[in-house]
Amino acid sequence: MKLYEKYLQLKSNNKDKLYLFKSGVFYIFLEEDAEKASYILDLKLSKFGKDIIKCGFPSQSLYKFKNILDKNDIKYEIVDNSISKVQSNKDVVCEKVDLGKELDTSSNNSNKENKYEEKYKGVEDLIIYKQYVELIDYSLFILLKFPKMERYSLCEDIRKAIYDGLFDILYAYRVYDKSIKLNHLIDLDVKLKYIKTLIRVAYKKKYIRYKNLNVWFKKIYHIGNLLGGWISLCQKV
Numbered sequence: 001m002k003l004y005e006k007y008l009q010l011k012s013n014n015k016d017k018l019y020l021f022k023s024g025v026f027y028i029f030l031e032e033d034a035e036k037a038s039y040i041l042d043l044k045l046s047k048f049g050k051d052i053i054k055c056g057f058p059s060q061s062l063y064k065f066k067n068i069l070d071k072n073d074i075k076y077e078i079v080d081n082s083i084s085k086v087q088s089n090k091d092v093v094c095e096k097v098d099l100g101k102e103l104d105t106s107s108n109n110s111n112k113e114n115k116y117e118e119k120y121k122g123v124e125d126l127i128i129y130k131q132y133v134e135l136i137d138y139s140l141f142i143l144l145k146f147p148k149m150e151r152y153s154l155c156e157d158i159r160k161a162i163y164d165g166l167f168d169i170l171y172a173y174r175v176y177d178k179s180i181k182l183n184h185l186i187d188l189d190v191k192l193k194y195i196k197t198l199i200r201v202a203y204k205k206k207y208i209r210y211k212n213l214n215v216w217f218k219k220i221y222h223i224g225n226l227l228g229g230w231i232s233l234c235q236k237v
Contacts (some may be wrong), residue, residue: 001154003021003030004030004049004080007019007021007030007031007033010079011032011033011078016077017076017077018036018074018076019033020033020037020076020078020079021080021124022059022079022080022204026058027057027058028048028055028056028225029043029054030048030052030054031052031053031054032124034055035053036055036229036232036233037055037148038229039225039228039229039230040068040072040074040229040230040231041057041065041069041224042127042226043053043055043056043057045131056105058130060215067122067125067127069123070127071122071123071126072173072230072233074233081109100105100148103134122171123174126173128169128179128223128230129170129173129224131222131226132165132166132169133166134219135162135220135223136162136163138216138219139158139162139217140158140159140213142143142160142208143155143159144214146193147208148205151208154202154207156180157198158195158199158202161194161198162191164191165191165195167189168184168185168187168188168191172184172185172188172230180233182231182234184226184229185231189224189228189231192220192224192227196217199213199216199217200213
């Protein structure tokens with residue numbers, strides 16, 4: 001496949017970048033890039049041919065996913081053999097890019113000018129942030145089912161750990177130092193395991209039903225997957 005051969009060629013030159021290819025009416029990531037992008041962008045993995053892994057999205061969603069990549073400080077390039085249109089809030093940028101050339105969107109002038117402001121405001125666009133807020137909402141709802149005697153013990157421990165985890169996400173998103181960012185992400189990983197342990201205690205004490213346990217764990221599992229991808233990217237930078 002010419003697309004896959006181009007991917008291998010580009011990765012051999014710079015393995016740290018993600019390469020986003022225009023393929024028909026879709027944009028796709030391949031192989032290792034697809035695995036990383038699926039974590040960050042919450043995209044489903046599928047097959048490209050028989051043995052090649054891919055994930056992607058319709059071309060009309062390009063600007064949405066570009067924003068998420070930019071706000072997560074992901075290094076990437078778009079490879080397109082047609083006219084690519086990127087719609088922003090203020091204007092439309094039209095560029096023609098050959099398949100053999102690379103479009104480095106991280107050098108976009110408007111992104112540079114507004115990087116500080118957008119980086120601070122855009123945390124709500126992160127998939128992991130949205131899922132974590134859902135976890136908080138669900139947790140607060142379930143904690144109401146706990147007996148009053150646990151209000152200032154087990155309930156408070158779960159509540160505090162969950163809120164502390166949100167702080168780790170916000171801080172990791174905001175800080176520029178990669179080592180500090182990584183420390184907060186690892187702290188969040190530990191907190192998620194701690195929260196799961198406390199939930200098991202609540203289940204054994206019959207404060208919650210198995211259905212609640214299962215839903216709670218699924219929410220934490222999805223957050224853990226996204227977190228794992230974020231940690232992996234930080235370690236490789």
